[in-house]
Amino acid sequence: MKLMYSEWEQERKWLRKKAKDARGLTDAEEEQLDRALAKQLKERIGKRASQLWWQLFGIEGHRLDSIEHEARFIAHLDKIFAYPTASQLISATEAPRHLHTASRFIRNRRVAYQEVEFLAPSASRLLELMLYGYFPFEDTWIFLDRRSERSSDGFNKPKQWLALPRGVVPTDRLGITIEIGIFGDNPIRSENPANLFSSLQPSEKERLAKEFGSVGTHTQWLAKIVENIFTESRSWLRSRIRISFAGEMDDQQQSLAALLANGGPISGKRVSMLDGNYLNCHPDNLVIRSSRGRRMACSICREPTTPDQSQLIKDTGGSSARLCHACLKWKLKIDNERSWLRGACIKV
Template sequence: MWLRAKAKDARSLSAGEEAYLDRELAIKLRERMEHEASIRWWQLFGIEGHSLDCLEAEAKFITHLDNIFKCPPASQFLAPSDTKRRSHHAYHFSRQCVYHGVEYVAPPTTRLLELMLYGYFPYENTWIYLDRRSQLSSDGYKKPKQWLALPPGEIPQDRLGITIEISTGWRSLIRSQSPAALFSSLKPFEKENLAREFGAEGSHQHWLEHIVEGLFFERGHRSRISISYAGESEGQHLTLAELIAEEGRTPGKKVVMHDGDYLNCEPGNLIVRSNRGRTMSCKTCRRLTTKDQSEITKDSLGSSLRICHSCLRWMARTSE
């Protein structure tokens, strides 16, 4: 009862008290981002043998990125390297599910996120970002990643596109896009919910301190707060390919890549097709399929073939 009554005070804290909560929450958020960035980079590239411990290694890694991101090339969005390096801690699990803790040397967190292409990047007259959604098609096949684009003229609020989600109560969620002013940017009832969920009995100062500590305390290896970046949220997104080929999304039309590479948005590689009234079948098993259950591939002669995901999985197994 005391916490429920005290939580109402969160609606009318002084400017100094709100500044204190914003500052302490921002410190915790930065620590969380540094930890998660270190783990993400290692699990994406470190276990593949890539290194960032010196300028030469970083330049080699950027060349590797340009081999993946054909058009636009990744190097186009990366600022020149500097000599700053720091120690990062991460972990990964082997195929035998054995935990491995690691320590490696790499640039600071902001540069690490940039090298992983997190955030928004200016491209011609728009801002683009990578599709990082964990989307699956209706038959469980992972959809390809590609560049997405903000509508022309729209400018992102911050370069990383950070969204903070806080779980309070039963399926109650607080969202904020202000990492430097997380508490003060909330609505009065959200401030009260936050204080009721994470505050603790004691003096007024102890209550304030515990709002910060309680929010970041791990419960059963599950955090009540999560940080997402541009391209990780669900919803309708305009693709860069659609913007280049059609200057936007056109009903009844779709854009496909001639070479099947969704990261190659070279105008000559983009083909606009109708997605209405056409039956599709797999060229391997001859069964009917859909756009969501198949992919366009190239044979040895360069001809386009539609192969269903079941056959693609079978091909991948037999080629190992």
């Protein structure tokens, strides 16, 4: 055991010393690392695009194996995204098709994963069809808010269009952010997928090499840095790489509705949709209201609501609660079932 620990300590000592060379790599060596990392990132993004598509739309029966099916899917999106519509943002249909692989969860006699193959356009086109990334709209770039966490007041953040400030052009079409780090430590962050290594600070390059390098020749050491970064491991000691797209990071951005209604956010004012659809940013559907005071919300689902979409009810104790129509329908159904069961018990 003492000998094994000594070997491990010698290896860590060698890596700490070798990692300092990462600060002074030649341009050719940095370019080599950038190309290798970009290739791995492309493969990882391609797998994620295929998996996302299958989970979101493939299970529902949507297909993209022909131009006709792709056009039909875009028409389906137009029913969800009222304004701007998906057809306004998505480029022309592409003809080439590729074979994609995804996994689906099946429950038979035992839990298992099954691989699924389907024909569809390229991975970048799949992400575009799922409205991932930045899209030019009028005089700004917009993107979907894909954050799933709850806000501090307990309300679910609605899925809506966000906008970059006018005049700001994104450097990456998908808004890719790469985070690399170990458990319990601040991750190394980069927004340059094509120049991931060369865009880092010298201290970050050294840290990356120290964490992911392996003992060997100089060429082997460089190759292992790339390989170990993308090695999947369940151990918390190993680092993981996280790839985020536009709208997935918790960055404060202005909503497209506020930009169209009054040129940007105004303190004490908020923009609401007349029809309650946050994906309908048509100017005729936007109304400016005061943001002071408590927001109206359903007492069950906690979703924001309006007087037209909800009802104020009172219980036997005299307390009042506001329920949206969907939760009110569900509550009436549950109350009727309980009344029926109570009556059946009395008869018995």
